[in-house]
Amino acid sequence: MKLVTAVIKPFKLDEVRAALLAFGVQGMTVSESSGYGRQRGHTEVYRGAEYTVELLPKIRLEVLVDAADADDVIDVIVRSARTGKIGDGKVWAIPVENVVRVRTGETGPEAI
C-alpha cells in the first residue's frame, strides 16, 4: 500500500476529485495548507508600501491506494491539477505498512 500526497492549487480540487473518482479512488483526506516553492509567494503593494506574501494558500490531498495503483493515481492527479503555470504543486507517494478500518477492524488492502 502507498500513501499518495498531493499539494495543489485550491481551485483545482474539484477537478482532481472528479478525476480520482472516475479512476476508482473511493476516499481521500483534504486539508487547507499554505506554503511556497521556487516562486516564493508574491508581492502586494498598498499605497506604495510593498508587502511580500511568502506563504500561499494550498490544498493538501491524501489518498491511500494499492501499491500497484500508485503510479496511475499520481498520473491522474498530475494531469488534472496541471495549469502549466508556476505554483501548480507537488505529488509524492510513500509506503504504508498497515491500515485499519476503525468501524470493522479490517486491515491491509481490504481496509482501503
Place this chain on the structure above:
Amino acid sequence: MFELNAGNTAWMLISASLVLLMTPGLAFFYGGMTRSKSVLNMMMMSFGALGVVGVIWMLWGYSMTFGADQGGIIGNPFEYFGLVGLTDENSLMIASGVPATVAVGYQATFAVITVALISGAIADRARFSTWLVFAGLWVTIVYSPIAHMVWGGGMLGGGGWVADALSVPIDFAGGTVVHINAGVAGLVLALIIGKRRGFARDPMKPHNLPFVMLGAALLWFGWFGFNAGSEFGADSVSGQAWINTFAATCIAMLGWLLVERIRDSHATSLGAASGIVAGLVAITPAAAAVDIFGALAIGLVAGILCALAVGLKYKFGYDDSLDVVGVHLVGGLVGTVLIGLFAHVERDDAGAATGSTFAPEGALNGLFYGGGVTQLGTQIVVALVAVVISGVLTAIIGYALKVTMGWRIPEEDEVEGVDVTTHGESAYDIEPGNGSGSSGVLSSTHKTHGAHA
C-alpha cells in the same frame, strides 16, 4: 427680514444629512485600512467625534464660529450658547431664506467630519478616552476659531488683513478650514504620539478593502452635500459645485491609478478609493469658483500628487497611519493654492458674480483666467497661516494631553489589539474552533486591561 425659502431649506436639510453620512462613511474608509484587531477602535474614533462634537457644537461651538467677531480671531461663545438667542433673523443663511436651526445643523456636520478625519493619523495606538477629550478641546480651540477666521467674519475672510493686503481669499466649502486644518493636526498628533510598534517593519496591510471602497463611496455621495450645499441654496452655483465635485473626483481617481500603474505595475482598489478622496478634498475649496476645466486640472494634479505624497511618511519616518497628511493636507493645499491659477468668475460692473461660478466679492480670477498673480498670493498666504495656527494650537493640546491623560495604550494592549483591550470587543469571530470556551477564558483577561481604558 427673514423670508422662508422652502426649496433652499429642503436642499440644506438634505445637504446636512448627506454631510452627516460622511462620518460613518469615513469610519468604513479608515476601518478597512487598519488591521482586523483594531477596526472597531478606528470606527469608534469617528463615532466618538460625532458624539462629542455634536454636543459641543450646540452648546458653544456654533456661537464661537458664527457669533459676534472678537478681534478677528473667534466669535463670542456666549452669544448663542445652547442656541439661545438664535433666531431666523440672525440665521447664517438668511440671504437664502434658510432657518437658523438648519444652518446650525449643516455647520455641525462639518465640525464633526473635520475632527474625525484627524483620527486616521493615530490608528491602533491611542487611548479612546484621550481621543474623546482631544475631540472636545480641538473643536473648541482650533476648529471653531479657524472656521470663524475664514467663514465667520474673521481675519482670513472678506474683511480681514489678507483681503486688505491682497484680495479676498476663496474657500468655498472648506479646503482650509477642514482639510488643511485636519491634515496638519493629524501630522502633529502622529509626531507627538509616536509610531505604532513595528511601523515600517511588520506588515500592516488593510484588513478589508471592500470596507475602504464602501467608505469612499459613502464619502463621495455625502460630499455632494458638502460642496454643493456650501452654496446655502439650490441654484446654478450649487449645480456648478456638484459637477465640479463629480468631474474632479473622477479624474483624480484616474490620476492616482496612473501613478500606481507606472510605479508599482498594478492599479489597485485602495488606489481608486484613495484617489477619490484626494479629488474630493482638492476640489472642495474651489468647488464653485472654477469652471469644468479648472475642476479637471485640480483633480488630476491632486490625484497624482497625493499618490506620490503618501510615501513621504516612510521617507521621513512619521507614522501617519492612514495618510491624513498625504491625502488631506496635500490635497487641501493643492486645491487651495490652485484656485490662484484656475479661479474663473464672471462679474457684472458692480463686482457681483454672474453665471454659475461664484466667489465672494473682492476675490479675483486666477492667473490662467486673466486675474494676474494676486489671488495666487492670497491663497498661498491663507494656506500658510492656517498651517501655522493649526499646527501650533494642536501641538499645545496634544502635549497637554500627553503629560496629563497620556496618549498611548500599554504595549501589550497594542500588540494584542486595541479593540479587545479598550472596547472589550473583537470585530470578527469567524475562526473555526474559536467557540464559547476560548472566549470565556479571554474575558477575564480583558477586565484587567479594561481598567486603564
